[in-house]
Amino acid sequence: MxxxxxxxxxxxxxxxxxxxxxxxxxxxxxxxxxxxxxxxxxxxxxxxxxxxxxxxxxxxxxxxxxxxxxxxxxxxxxxxxxxxxxxxxxxxxxxxxxxxxxxxxxxxxxxxxxxxxxxxxxxxxxxxxxxxxxxxxxxxxxxxxxYTGLGEAEYAMREAVRDAADALLRISSVHTGSSDGNPRRRIAEALDDRAHHSYPKSTPPRALRILDSADQVAAILSVAEDDSPTQAPSAATAAARENLLRPLWAAVRSARVAAVSACAEFTHRT
Structure with a gap:
């Protein structure tokens, strides 16, 4: 959650x-x-x-x-x-x-x-x-x-997982500060924290898939935002990072709202 x-x-x-x-x-x-x-x-x-x-x-x-x-x-x-x-x-x-x-x-x-x-x-x-x-x-x-519907949100999240991983790779290749740990480990830790939160049994499986994908993308983006291998980023680097990550964060928000809305609507129909 x-x-x-x-x-x-x-x-x-x-x-x-x-x-x-x-x-x-x-x-x-x-x-x-x-x-x-x-x-x-x-x-x-x-x-x-x-x-x-x-x-x-x-x-x-x-x-x-x-x-x-x-x-x-x-x-x-x-x-x-x-x-x-x-x-x-x-x-x-x-x-x-x-x-x-x-x-x-x-x-x-x-x-x-x-x-x-x-x-x-x-x-x-x-x-x-x-x-x-x-x-x-x-x-x-x-x-x-x-906001998007479930079908569009699911497709967007599949694309976002790939794009977020690519963004992390591109950002990590730019020396911009001191790294605070292995990115894979930090992503796993973020996802493990989400795993402590449960969903009702009535939650539609498709909505769950979208929420899980959104959490994965968000974890990658959070690490990408904080990743700084050697020195403080310049203004140009910071702006480029923001432009790279902003549309991916927007996709995460849209997917989460679509999935949670579907959970609420499905529950009221049952």
């Missing part, structure tokens, strides 16, 4: 559909941090969601489930993962506090039915053992951004 927002989206969708127990969701969240706290971004949202104001509440897992249950009571309402980045704000409600917070952290969850009011939830790491979830109001839930 690539992010706490993805974990909550997949597992809470499964729970809302009756395919998973509440404890399953909470156990999955605890893989990210043993303590989860929840707070509202403003007083009105605190009143609507029955959260304390100001401040936060401990015991975040059950609180999140209660909020999500209430926010998805209408037909057509659900959870949608967003993974924004500078220059890529697909799926975000423009000009909102939620959009700014999600863009800053690179992740978030949109809750509700498109065209109606809803909520946005953003997690922030507050320490090695604490994850804070902030609930934001969304006046009008936007439609899903222009």
């Amino acid at each position: 690539s992010s706490s927002s993805a974990t909550l989206t997949v597992w809470a969708s499964s729970w809302l559909a009756g395919a998973s127990a509440p404890d399953d969701v909470i156990d999955a969240l605890h893989q990210w941090a043993p303590m989860h706290i929840v707070g509202a971004s403003d007083q009105r949202t605190a009143i609507l969601t029955d959260l304390e104001w100001p401040g936060v509440q401990d015991g975040g897992g059950p609180i999140l489930l209660r909020i999500l249950r209430q926010a998805t009571e209408t037909v057509g309402a659900g959870l949608r993962l967003v993974l924004p980045a500078p220059g890529d704000v697909r799926g975000l409600p423009a000009g909102t506090g939620f959009a700014r917070a999600a863009l800053e952290t690179g992740e978030g969850i949109v809750v509700g039915e498109p065209g109606r009011s809803g909520l946005g939830i953003v997690p922030v790491v507050e320490g090695p053992d604490v994850l804070r979830w902030t609930v934001f109001p969304i006046a009008t839930v936007p439609t899903a951004g222009d």
Whole structure:
């Protein structure tokens, strides 16, 4: 699982559909941090969601489930993962506090039915053992951004695995700093960390393949970003590296959103 927002989206969708127990969701969240706290971004949202104001509440897992249950009571309402980045704000409600917070952290969850009011939830790491979830109001839930479907995402990930490996080879051949270890070992370590996070049994096999491929590409790209064999990179080298990796990171985000969306949609159909 690539992010706490993805974990909550997949597992809470499964729970809302009756395919998973509440404890399953909470156990999955605890893989990210043993303590989860929840707070509202403003007083009105605190009143609507029955959260304390100001401040936060401990015991975040059950609180999140209660909020999500209430926010998805209408037909057509659900959870949608967003993974924004500078220059890529697909799926975000423009000009909102939620959009700014999600863009800053690179992740978030949109809750509700498109065209109606809803909520946005953003997690922030507050320490090695604490994850804070902030609930934001969304006046009008936007439609899903222009992300790819599963077929296109799977093909894109097959291509990205090859392109990411090529990018790592090209970057590693340029002497730009002190290496901090064997790239293969660092990639394996990153993938092993992802392996500690599980998916519901109802997860479609194709979505799982895409998520696994996206994790592999992301691990390679993370190593490529940090790889610096001999000295600090020049501005030109850094710019070339960014231009090389940016489209691959965009493909990873698109694939993850497509796969997580498919998990949520599949769960609601079962």
